[in-house]
Amino acid sequence: MFYQDTIAAIATSSKDGSISVIRVSGTQSYEIVSGIFYNKNMRSIDLSACETHTIQYGYICRDQGTILDEVLVLVMKGPRSYTAEDVAEIQCHGGYMVCQTILELLMEKGARIAEPGEFTKRAFLNGRIDLSQAESVMDLIQAKSDIAIKNSISQLRGSVKRKIVQLREMLLEDIAFLEAALDDPEHISLEEFPLRMREHTLYLKNELEHLLQNSQNGQLIKEGIKTAIIGKPNVGKSSFLNCILRSERAIVTDIPGTTRDTLEEEVRIGSTLFRFIDTAGIRETEDTIENIGIEKAKKEMKQADLVICIIDSGSELQEEDLYVLRQAEECPGVILYNKVDLPTVTDISMIPSYDNKKIISFSAVTGEGLDELEHYINELFIENKIHYNDEIYITNARQKESLADALESIGQLWNSIEMEMPEDLYSIDMINAYESLGKIIGETVEDDIIDKIFKDFCMGK
Numbered sequence: 001m002f003y004q005d006t007i008a009a010i011a012t013s014s015k016d017g018s019i020s021v022i023r024v025s026g027t028q029s030y031e032i033v034s035g036i037f038y039n040k041n042m043r044s045i046d047l048s049a050c051e052t053h054t055i056q057y058g059y060i061c062r063d064q065g066t067i068l069d070e071v072l073v074l075v076m077k078g079p080r081s082y083t084a085e086d087v088a089e090i091q092c093h094g095g096y097m098v099c100q101t102i103l104e105l106l107m108e109k110g111a112r113i114a115e116p117g118e119f120t121k122r123a124f125l126n127g128r129i130d131l132s133q134a135e136s137v138m139d140l141i142q143a144k145s146d147i148a149i150k151n152s153i154s155q156l157r158g159s160v161k162r163k164i165v166q167l168r169e170m171l172l173e174d175i176a177f178l179e180a181a182l183d184d185p186e187h188i189s190l191e192e193f194p195l196r197m198r199e200h201t202l203y204l205k206n207e208l209e210h211l212l213q214n215s216q217n218g219q220l221i222k223e224g225i226k227t228a229i230i231g232k233p234n235v236g237k238s239s240f241l242n243c244i245l246r247s248e249r250a251i252v253t254d255i256p257g258t259t260r261d262t263l264e265e266e267v268r269i270g271s272t273l274f275r276f277i278d279t280a281g282i283r284e285t286e287d288t289i290e291n292i293g294i295e296k297a298k299k300e301m302k303q304a305d306l307v308i309c310i311i312d313s314g315s316e317l318q319e320e321d322l323y324v325l326r327q328a329e330e331c332p333g334v335i336l337y338n339k340v341d342l343p344t345v346t347d348i349s350m351i352p353s354y355d356n357k358k359i360i361s362f363s364a365v366t367g368e369g370l371d372e373l374e375h376y377i378n379e380l381f382i383e384n385k386i387h388y389n390d391e392i393y394i395t396n397a398r399q400k401e402s403l404a405d406a407l408e409s410i411g412q413l414w415n416s417i418e419m420e421m422p423e424d425l426y427s428i429d430m431i432n433a434y435e436s437l438g439k440i441i442g443e444t445v446e447d448d449i450i451d452k453i454f455k456d457f458c459m460g461k
């Protein structure tokens with residue numbers, strides 16, 4: 001399905017740069033751009049006559065003779081283009097005014113401004129990419145770590161699509177066979193079918209469970225490892241955050257209990273993104289506002305992927321410290337024996353290491369122990385928790401939900417098989433699983449959901 005209207009937008013960042021790209025896509029792209037594009041002899045350049053995937057040099061002119069900018073125009077004819085339509089990309093000089101004026105000229109010639117994500121939406125609707133690939137474009141733009149980039153590229157190249165298509169094909173074959181056999185029992189026997197279904201369902205169940213399990217890691221890759229910084233008041237939580245950020249963004253004060261809410265900062269360590277959350281000091285208190293902060297801190301800790309428990313080496317180990325350590329017992333993490341630049345009071349060997357948490361001597365003031373900590377948490381996650389390899393990591397919440405729905409239907413199908421239910425009961429769960437998987441690649445998604453997905457894209461993409 002090709003659209004009649006031709007769309008245009010500035011595809012590069014809105015800040016001034018040395019060049020900007022204006023993307024034009026649609027059936028009239030070449031006619032429209034040719035209307036404002038001239039060679040050095042002021043002759044109009046007919047882009048439709050140019051070879052595809054070539055670069056043309058010339059001038060954008062307001063009217064024949066008034067040069068607005070010296071540009072390069074890339075010609076990419078459909079279907080070998082981003083949108084699968086005829087595309088022209090004008091590389092002009094970066095200024096805002098130049099870009100806006102070129103865009104206005106394109107409008108005068110018959111283009112209309114593209115909506116956010118409309119180029120990618122056209123690529124999807126024209127069948128060049130599936131929905132999982134379209135969503136990975138957005139992930140790639142927003143990627144904040146090397147692993148996140150690697151994952152988005154793999155999705156963009158169709159890793160999710162290929163896997164989902166394979167699983168759906170398997171289901172479709174069985175659905176078709178079952179329906180045919182139920183319609184024509186005289187000629188098609190279902191004798192072997194339960195055995196085959198058993199094998200296939202078990203395979204699908206394992207594959208879906210594996211994908212879903214990986215998607216937990218996928219979430220960590222995309223959004224960062226949620227790391228709660230906990231400890232009783234005044235042990236140095238805010239100072240630690242400043243230290244790891246190497247800046248002074250967290251409020252540091254020596255009055256106990258001043259971090260009343262949580263503060264969140266992203267830090268990239270090695271190839272991984274960590275989201276550090278400075279929580280309120282956990283302790284017993286009568287202060288209502290502080291109590292709200294403490295409750296929030298406990299909640300953050302429960303949802304954290306990693307905890308950094310801080311103990312003040314300069315004061316006696318108190319019941320409050322042990323309370324903090326006990327609270328963090330179930331979460332992987334590390335204990336920082338902080339303020340070692342000052343004379344120590346608590347002996348490091350006195351700290352109980354619940355759940356074998358590593359204890360690191362640390363100073364948020366001098367940065368002692370920082371390298372050891374960064375190395376340790378990176379290894380902890382990369383080597384033990386994030387088994388990142390060439391597997392498929394579904395990171396998108398919408399896709400994950402459809403995956404879970406498909407697994408639920410397959411689970412029900414498995415129960416029916418186990419309970420030796422009649423075969424005609426199988427098909428409803430098989431069809432449901434087939435449709436849920438279809439949502440991931442966009443084959444069974446309603447138009448309003450598609451609109452919603454692309455609305456979140458940036459202009460020009």
Ligand code: GDP
Binds near residue numbers: 238257
């Ligand atoms: P929080 O309540 O746990 O967030 O603690 P803060 O980060 O606000 O620190 C409380 C006090 O301890 C401040 O005066 C900090 O300057 C001080 N402090 C924190 N870490 C260190 C450290 O490693 N060495 C020294 N000497 N002082 C520290």
